[in-house]
Amino acid sequence: xxxxxxxxxxxxxxxxxxxxxxxxxxxxxxxxxxxxxxxxxxxxxxxxxxxxxxxxxxxxxxxxxxxxxxxxxxxxxxxxxxxxxxxxxxxxxxxxxxxxxxxxxxxxxxxxxxxxxxxxx
Numbered sequence: 762x763x764x765x766x767x768x769x770x771x772x773x774x775x776x777x778x779x780x781x782x783x784x785x786x787x788x789x790x791x792x793x794x795x796x797x798x799x800x801x802x803x804x805x806x807x808x809x810x811x812x813x814x815x816x817x818x819x820x821x822x823x824x825x826x827x828x829x830x831x832x833x834x835x836x837x838x839x840x841x842x843x844x845x846x847x848x849x850x851x852x853x854x855x856x857x858x859x860x861x862x863x864x865x866x867x868x869x870x871x872x873x874x875x876x877x878x879x880x881x882x
Contacts, residue, residue, distance in 0.1 A: 762799050767806070767871075773878050774800035775871060776807050784813035789827040793834055803835065804878040806871060809842025819851050832864050837881045839866040839874030 763777040774796060776782070783789050796805055816823045831838050844856060844867055856867045866877045 762795055764796075764800050766800070766802070767875050768804070768879050770879075772802055773804040773806060773875060774802040775874075776805055776811070778808075778811050780811065781813060782807065782811040783816065783827060785823060786826045786830060789830045793830060793836055797836070804837040804839075804881065806839045806841060806874040806878070809840050809844075812840065817847060817852060819849070819855060824855065828859070828865050837864055837866075837878055839868050839878055841868055841871055841874050843869065 764774040765777060767773045767775055776796060782792050796802070813823070815821045816827065819825075828838075847853065847856075859865045859867060860877075863881050866874065866881075868874045868877060
């Protein structure tokens with residue numbers, strides 16, 4: 762896994778990948794274990810393209826199950842991408858509520874991700 766350390770304390774790992782890394786609960790657990798082992802960080806920035814599109818269809822249940830794993834294992838995640846194409850009100854509400862929390866963020870840029878994760882402890 763390639764990554765770059767970011768943040769005020771250099772404690773955020775931006776995962777640099779073009780591969781699909783998260784498509785279900787098991788792949789999320791694999792990601793968490795690998796990222797923790799290889800980066801020794803608890804905060805991750807991941808491009809939206811590394812997450813299966815089904816994640817963004819809330820009726821599949823994938824988003825809730827996957828994000829629960831990050832919360833359970835006390836990992837912070839910022840997903841960077843363009844969310845403007847999504848018109849589903851439940852998804853927009855889900856993103857809004859996630860961004861108000863302290864664990865999972867849906868952001869438009871790496872800079873915004875670092876800002877959110879630096880403030881999340």
